[in-house]
Amino acid sequence: MKKIDVILGLQWGDEGKGKIVDYLAADYDIVARFQGGPNAGHTLKFGGNKYVLHTVPSGIFRENLINLIGNGVVLDPVVFQRELRSLEQSNVQFHSRLLVSRKAHLILPTHRWLDAASEAHKGKAKIGSTLKGIGPTYMDKTGRNGLRVGDIAAPNFQAQYNALKNKHLELLKIYPAIDFDLETAEQAWFESLDTLRALPFVDGEYYLNDALAAGKKILAEGAQGSMLDIDFGTYPFVTSSNTITAGVCTGLGVAPQRIGRVIGITKAYCTRVGGGPFPTEQDNETGEQLRQLGMEFGSTTGRPRRCGWIDLPQLRYTILLNGVTELCMTKIDVLNTFSELQVATMYRYDGVETSNMPFDLCNTPMEIRYETYPGWATELDDVKTFDALPAPARNFISDLEKYLGVPFTMISTGPEREKLIVR
Ligand code: GDP
Ligand code: IMO
Ligand code: MG
Numbered sequence: 108m109k110k111i112d113v114i115l116g117l118q119w120g121d122e123g124k125g126k127i128v129d130y131l132a133a134d135y136d137i138v139a140r141f142q143g144g145p146n147a148g149h150t151l152k153f154g155g156n157k158y159v160l161h162t163v164p165s166g167i168f169r170e171n172l173i174n175l176i177g178n179g180v181v182l183d184p185v186v187f188q189r190e191l192r193s194l195e196q197s198n199v200q201f202h203s204r205l206l207v208s209r210k211a212h213l214i215l216p217t218h219r220w221l222d223a224a225s226e227a228h229k230g231k232a233k234i235g236s237t238l239k240g241i242g243p244t245y246m247d248k249t250g251r252n253g254l255r256v257g258d259i260a261a262p263n264f265q266a267q268y269n270a271l272k273n274k275h276l277e278l279l280k281i282y283p284a285i286d287f288d289l290e291t292a293e294q295a296w297f298e299s300l301d302t303l304r305a306l307p308f309v310d311g312e313y314y315l316n317d318a319l320a321a322g323k324k325i326l327a328e329g330a331q332g333s334m335l336d337i338d339f340g341t342y343p344f345v346t347s348s349n350t351i352t353a354g355v356c357t358g359l360g361v362a363p364q365r366i367g368r369v370i371g372i373t374k375a376y377c378t379r380v381g382g383g384p385f386p387t388e389q390d391n392e393t394g395e396q397l398r399q400l401g402m403e404f405g406s407t408t409g410r411p412r413r414c415g416w417i418d419l420p421q422l423r424y425t426i427l428l429n430g431v432t433e434l435c436m437t438k439i440d441v442l443n444t445f446s447e448l449q450v451a452t453m454y455r456y457d458g459v460e461t462s463n464m465p466f467d468l469c470n471t472p473m474e475i476r477y478e479t480y481p482g483w484a485t486e487l488d489d490v491k492t493f494d495a496l497p498a499p500a501r502n503f504i505s506d507l508e509k510y511l512g513v514p515f516t517m518i519s520t521g522p523e524r525e526k527l528i529v530r
Contacts, residue, residue: 109319110367111139113355114435115329117425119379121405121412122372123437123519125149128165128328130524131370136323137173138166139315141358142348143330144181144214144244146237148406153524158197159406162187164328167194167201174201177311177327178210179348179358181244182256183219184299191302207303208311209257215268216292217275218243224282234344235381237407245347247271256308259300312360319365327355333371333425334379341468344383352429371431371513373422375439375503378412380405384468386475387415387451401441416477418451419510420462426513434508435517439500440526445482448503451475452510480506487520493530 114131116122129151132138145161151168152158160167162182164174176182194201218240225242226233236242247253254271258264272293279285315325329350334340336350348354352369355361376397379385388394390413397403397414404411425431442448453460453476465471483497490496496504496518504515518528 108365109322109324111315111319111325111327111355111359111361111365112368112370113327113329113352113366113429114370114372115350115352115429116332117371117373117422117429117431118332118377119334119385120330120332121148121378121380121403122332122374123435124329124372125151125160125165126437126519126522126524127370127372127435127517127527128326129153129168130527131326132166132169132172134324135166135172135326137175137315137318137325138164138328139175139177139311139325139359140164140180140328140330141177142179142350142354143346144241145183145186145239146241146346146407147330149328149330150406150522151524152522156197158193161190161407163190163194163201163205166326166328167199167205171204173204173206175206175309175311175314176208176211177359178208179354180208180211181214181241181248182207182211182303183214183239184303185216185295186239188299188302202306206307206309206311206314207256209255209308210311211256212244212248212253213256213258214240214244215254215272215275216287216289216296217272217279218247220279220285220287221275221282224279224285227283227285233382235383237381239407242347243275256303259304260308315359315361316365319361327359329354333428334421336428339424339428341383344381344469351425366430369430369432370435370516371426371429371433372435372437373417374401374437375442376401376417377415377421378403380408380410380412385413385415386421386454386468386473387418387449388413389415396445397441400444401438416449416451417507419507420451420454420464422511423462424464426511431513433516434511434513435519436504436507436515437519439518440487440520442482443486444484446484447482448480449477450480450503450507452478488526490520491528493518493528496528
């Protein structure tokens with residue numbers, strides 16, 4: 108039986124997953140999203156156009172390829188409808204190729220408001236949520252109150268919706284007041300369900316396992332990054348799903364022994380958007396330079412991303428959690444003009460030097476040991492092979508591989524689909 112390959116982010120999100128999924132999708136029959144929701148923003152660039160996907164898997168632009176939204180995803184039908192309209196405007200024929208798992212949970216308008224109210228309540232300690240309703244929707248899922256895509260077909264769906272909405276309206280009373288227009292939002296939400304209904308609903312677990320048995324090639328697309336994982340990320344500054352490889356099993360209904368290649372993506376540096384600890388953050392001119400050169404502004408919220416150097420203890424941790432079999436480095440071109448680069452290689456806390464993450468990154472005072480690498484001060488636009496990279500770039504990558512114990516099989520040299528070195 109075939110195995111399912113996985114692509115996911117090893118940092119705090121925005122590693123360039125969309126670009127790599129779109130590139131690799133050409134070799135697959137199915138691309139499946141396994142967790143997250145419209146908090147994700149995956150950017151694809153080809154043919155002179157740019158597309159940002161939030162809920163739709165990044166294989167949608169490859170003709171004939173099936174795209175599946177898995178049960179682990181939380182879906183806002185209003186955002187989804189907007190995304191589909193924009194695909195229609197780009198003449199993408201998706202109607203028979205975009206499948207939705209019946210067990211995916213629905214984001215209600217009141218989930219979004221609960222997200223906003225919870226953040227307002229936290230004040231300065233806020234998570235920096237994307238305010239898409241992700242946390243409250245996953246809370247209703249684990250609290251066994253949620254509504255699922257398959258429930259739309261139930262005769263008492265309206266009653267189920269009303270019960271959950273009314274509970275949310277009660278809950279909203281304990282939080283700082285926020286502005287919302289229930290009637291308008293509700294109307295848009297119910298209208299958007301028609302767009303959702305027009306797509307095939309599937310029992311994703313049977314669909315994907317049958318596809319594997321029939322020899323189909325499947326790629327699982329992660330959202331967010333491993334450092335935002337609900338269990339292993341920088342809790343509480345995390346998202347509300349398991350973003351790591353284990354999330355593929357629960358978010359799609361495939362068994363652990365069905366996992367094949369695990370491709371972990373890291374930028375050549377590091378970014379994070381929202382609150383929470385970030386050991387190698389450069390809250391200075393270097394960070395500003397990375398932000399400007401890397402155009403580090405959120406794909407979903409437009410917020411400036413915090414920038415810093417690549418962090419090897421952090422990557423070692425997420426490689427371990429995910430069982431990464433190969434690495435992909437993106438945005439190496441952003442470093443083109445730097446005369447020197449820094450790489451974090453070791454932490455020091457509680458009086459010892461270690462490459463392990465502390466229990467509580469938020470409250471552990473830590474020193475970081477950096478190694479300095481020479482830059483390459485050259486454009487990489489025309490570089491098509493690893494050997495053609497300037498020697499300092501090759502050296503940088505080879506040293507990282509030695510430290511991390513996993514090979515870099517792909518190096519991305521620009522946002523466009525074709526700007527990729529495959530080894
Ligand atoms: P994702 O959430 O992991 O899919 O990543 P995002 O799309 O949120 O953010 C990555 C950003 O970097 C997007 O604007 C991409 O177009 C861009 N990008 C991806 N790969 C590269 C690269 O190799 N070089 C440069 N300069 N930009 C890249
Ligand atoms: P992609 O898939 C970067 C961050 C938010 C916030 C925290 C919790 O594009 O890599 P949430 O809305 O999930 O409750 O926010 O997680 N976050 C992301 N950061 N990329 C993402 O997705 C993110 N999705 C959520 O900024 O700090
Ligand atoms: Mg993103």
